[in-house]
Amino acid sequence: xASEHDNDINPKFLSPYNPQTTEDxxxxxxxxxxxxxxxxxxxxxxxxxxxxxxxxxxxxTNANGSLHAGHGLVMTIEDLIIRxxxxxxxxxxxxxxxxxxGFETQVVYERKLEKEGRTRFGMDKxxxxxxxxxxxxxxxxxxxxxxxxxxxxxxxxxEKFTLDxxxxxxxxxxxxxxxxxxxxxxxxxxxxxxxxxxxxxxDLEIKDEERIDKFYYLxxxxxxxxxSRPETKFGDKYVVMHPLDKRYENYKDGQxxxxxWINGPITATIIKDESIDMxxxxxxxxxxxWHDNTDFEIAERHxxxxxxxxxxxGKLLPIAGEFSGMHINKARSLIIxxxxxxxxxxxxxxxxxxIVRTCYKCGxxxxxxxxxxxxxxxxxxxxxxxxxxxxxxxxxIPSHYKKITTHWLENIMDWNISRQIVWGIPIPAKxxxxxxxxxxxxxxxxxxxxKCNGEVKKDEDTFDTxxxxxxxxFVTLGYPDSKDFKTFYPTDxxxxxGEIIFFWVSRMIMLGLYVTGEIPFKKVYLHGLVLDxxxxxxxxxxxxxxxxLILTAKYGTDAFRIGMIVGNTPGTxxxxxxxxxxxxxxxxxxxxxITRFVLSNTSDIKYDKNFKDYADSEIILIKERDELIKxxxxxxxxxxxxxxxxxxxxxxxxxxxxxxxEESKNILSGDDNKEKISxxxxxxxxxxxxxxxxxxxxxxxxxxxxxxxxxxxxNLLLVEKWPLND
RNA sequence: GCGCGAUUAGCUCAGUUGGUAGAGCAACCCGUUUACACCGGGAAGGUCGGGGGUUCGAGUCCCUCAUCGCGCACCA
Numbered sequence: 001x002a003s004e005h006d007n008d009i010n011p012k013f014l015s016p017y018n019p020q021t022t023e024d025x026x027x028x029x030x031x032x033x034x035x036x037x038x039x040x041x042x043x044x045x046x047x048x049x050x051x052x053x054x055x056x057x058x059x060x061t062n063a064n065g066s067l068h069a070g071h072g073l074v075m076t077i078e079d080l081i082i083r084x085x086x087x088x089x090x091x092x093x094x095x096x097x098x099x100x101x102g103f104e105t106q107v108v109y110e111r112k113l114e115k116e117g118r119t120r121f122g123m124d125k126x127x128x129x130x131x132x133x134x135x136x137x138x139x140x141x142x143x144x145x146x147x148x149x150x151x152x153x154x155x156x157x158x159e160k161f162t163l164d165x166x167x168x169x170x171x172x173x174x175x176x177x178x179x180x181x182x183x184x185x186x187x188x189x190x191x192x193x194x195x196x197x198x199x200x201x202x203d204l205e206i207k208d209e210e211r212i213d214k215f216y217y218l219x220x221x222x223x224x225x226x227x228s229r230p231e232t233k234f235g236d237k238y239v240v241m242h243p244l245d246k247r248y249e250n251y252k253d254g255q256x257x258x259x260x261w262i263n264g265p266i267t268a269t270i271i272k273d274e275s276i277d278m279x280x281x282x283x284x285x286x287x288x289x290w291h292d293n294t295d296f297e298i299a300e301r302h303x304x305x306x307x308x309x310x311x312x313x314g315k316l317l318p319i320a321g322e323f324s325g326m327h328i329n330k331a332r333s334l335i336i337x338x339x340x341x342x343x344x345x346x347x348x349x350x351x352x353x354x355i356v357r358t359c360y361k362c363g364x365x366x367x368x369x370x371x372x373x374x375x376x377x378x379x380x381x382x383x384x385x386x387x388x389x390x391x392x393x394x395x396x397i398p399s400h401y402k403k404i405t406t407h408w409l410e411n412i413m414d415w416n417i418s419r420q421i422v423w424g425i426p427i428p429a430k431x432x433x434x435x436x437x438x439x440x441x442x443x444x445x446x447x448x449x450x451k452c453n454g455e456v457k458k459d460e461d462t463f464d465t466x467x468x469x470x471x472x473x474f475v476t477l478g479y480p481d482s483k484d485f486k487t488f489y490p491t492d493x494x495x496x497x498g499e500i501i502f503f504w505v506s507r508m509i510m511l512g513l514y515v516t517g518e519i520p521f522k523k524v525y526l527h528g529l530v531l532d533x534x535x536x537x538x539x540x541x542x543x544x545x546x547x548x549l550i551l552t553a554k555y556g557t558d559a560f561r562i563g564m565i566v567g568n569t570p571g572t573x574x575x576x577x578x579x580x581x582x583x584x585x586x587x588x589x590x591x592x593x594i595t596r597f598v599l600s601n602t603s604d605i606k607y608d609k610n611f612k613d614y615a616d617s618e619i620i621l622i623k624e625r626d627e628l629i630k631x632x633x634x635x636x637x638x639x640x641x642x643x644x645x646x647x648x649x650x651x652x653x654x655x656x657x658x659x660x661x662e663e664s665k666n667i668l669s670g671d672d673n674k675e676k677i678s679x680x681x682x683x684x685x686x687x688x689x690x691x692x693x694x695x696x697x698x699x700x701x702x703x704x705x706x707x708x709x710x711x712x713x714x715n716l717l718l719v720e721k722w723p724l725n726d
Numbered sequence: 727g728c729g730c731g732a733u734u735a736g737c738u739c740a741g742u743u744g745g746u747a748g749a750g751c752a753a754c755c756c757g758u759u760u761a762c763a764c765c766g767g768g769a770a771g772g773u774c775g776g777g778g779g780u781u782c783g784a785g786u787c788c789c790u791c792a793u794c795g796c797g798c799a800c801c802a
Binding site for chain 2: 013016017208215225226227228229240275276277279280281284285286287288292293294295296297354355398400401403404407408411498501502533534535566567568569571572573574575577579580582583584585586587588589590592593594595596597598599600601635638640642643646649650657658661662665
């Protein structure tokens with residue numbers, strides 16, 4: 001700690017600011033202080049024990065790769081919020097975590113297997129699980145180091161992993177509670193099935209793609225039916241039309257018709273259903289309930305037979321006769337050839353534009369299948385969520401996300417939470433081998449079906465990863481009995497990517513309300529994508545991926561951080577250009593040089609933070625400065641960090657350095673002692689306030705400079721007080 | 727098809743309740759004044775996507791069109 005005599009210029013200042021030799025040392029200092037942990041802050045007296053809590057749960061990082069620019073943005077924004085709140089005297093908790101990221105990680109790992117010439121199919125499930133676990137643990141230690149590089153002041157002592165026992169336990173309790181409340185059911189329903197990944201999805205993992213295909217008009221007895229998927233038509237034995245369609249009024253519901261079809265004569269049944277669009281095609285269609293959602297619903301309504309035509313790998317089943325075993329992609333044209341030879345093709349439209357549902361990961365066309373899986377009944381959960389969102393009990397930043405959320409909640413579908421992958425939390429349930437009935441079994445002691453008394457087997461599926469991360473705010477805090485849960489829940493802000501507003505944010509609201517009876521967070525702050533300098537989405541195939549760690553190594557973490565903040569409004573995408581980061585490196589150095597000037601020109605006075613004897617010229621400057629601080633503080637509280645960053649930059653550079661310091665040169669070298677002291681006190685006081693305001697934006701350089709400023713009884717800048725009314 | 731964004735200086739973006747347009751970067755001219763060339767001084771640069779309306783006054787409110795981006799949707 002500096003005494004009043006040793007505030008000579010530190011030799012460090014002789015060269016420009018060097019982030020490389022500074023950052024790791026500073027981070028270590030912070031970690032060793034223990035101040036990332038709110039309990040330590042209270043113990044050591046830097047935060048009052050009765051201070052209001054402020055909580056932010058870090059979106060658990062996917063432990064399957066390394067830090068990308070998006071993470072850089074997350075860490076920057078969240079650390080900024082946390083450092084600000086800590087400096088404002090809150091009992092501040094930022095809880096970090098890692099996500100096993102079920103399907104995402106499994107896909108990454110499968111690619112790795114593929115490269116090694118292996119495949120997950122046929123592998124022992126336990127062995128595969130162990131391999132992915134090792135892979136994940138290895139990655140997670142990498143990621144942790146990278147998060148630290150970003151300067152994240154999160155409480156590592158409270159770190160959680162989505163596969164921790166405590167997390168799984170709570171997730172199981174929630175599953176059981178949902179089941180007991182009849183909000184989870186096991187049903188034979190149409191699910192979206194990826195034939196490559198061999199798993200089903202929820203509706204969110206599907207990406208709609210516009211494609212141009214052929215559209216076939218086929219002769220089906222007296223009717224013409226249109227389809228883009230002739231390969232599904234083998235079992236079609238119901239022909240559906242609108243009950244009010246005049247063209248077909250002679251056909252009666254339930255009427256049988258004999259006709260010639262792909263593999264010979266069949267008997268079709270007429271079905272009248274109002275879901276048919278009379279305007280579209282010929283107004284008549286045949287249905288394939290096993291492989292189409294609309295058809296499934298029609299079949300359910302009329303209690304019709306359902307038959308599987310295509311297997312899990314996209315190959316035709318024996319019902320397809322000579323085409324049995326053939327992949328649908330290959331079969332399509334051959335089927336048309338056959339139909340044509342039988343004179344059953346009426347016409348073919350070449351450029352039929354339609355939407356195809358694909359796997360969001362591999363682009364494989366989704367093959368709907370009827371499967372027995374666990375579904376969460378969403379309507380009751382969504383209604384509760386709608387209530388709190390509509391009452392603004394949760395604030396969205398930016399606000400238009402509120403509309404997006406309510407729109408989704410109002411049209412919500414039941415959520416399929418079963419996944420046929422090993423990498424995830426096993427579903428604690430037994431399935432009856434005889435009747436297919438599903439039973440929740442947390443204790444693993446059910447041996448007979450409670451419906452038919454048949455043999456049971458373990459459910460081999462795992463939970464959708466979002467089912468567990470959807471409970472993140474309360475599982476991480478140790479719901480229901482822990483002290484942390486009582487202190488820190490509901491949390492204050494959920495800061496995450498706008499992209500996952502449905503996947504994650506909305507589900508957290510629903511599950512949080514359902515389990516704890518309270519909202520999980522008061523604010524949702526959503527950031528946009530990080531794009532490259534040209535505004536294009538980064539992707540490995542385009543080769544425009546910017547690694548944040550290369551930038552931080554080159555320009556310093558502080559430069560990277562403030563570059564991510566300024567010019568980036570919530571919700572909109574950010575173009576990341578190296579020029580911008582470079583500019584902020586210069587800024588860090590500017591701050592460094594400002595300090596050198598101020599310290600070397602004030603070394604003969606002792607800084608007094610309560611100094612009152614200011615000259616008129618300083619009083620004006622103080623008024624201007626303090627008004628800015630007031631304004632900035634307000635904007636910090638409104639989460640307008642992009643404004644604050646810009647304003648403090650402007651003030652330090654254009655005002656403090658270019659004008660105030662310049663005019664100080666005369667004053668300080670003059671002979672009016674009173675004037676000199678007044679100016680020197682002002683310069684020191686203002687520099688300190690700038691450092692404090694800048695700390696959440698540029699924590700490393702400000703902490704380093706702070707260590708060299710002669711102030712009595714100072715602590716780490718990390719836990720100094722924000723300069724409002726200082 | 728429905729919905730949500732965006733459209734402001736060459737580029738990336740700000741612009742709070744309507745009151746003669748801002749920043750950074752780039753480009754231009756000048757400058758070695760001892761904090762800093764990772765710098766300083768100066769100048770330049772926009773009929774705020776088009777059209778219409780409300781108003782004394784609109785980048786800011788309303789309508790409409792266009793272009794780009796993104797969600798959502800079972801049209802066989």
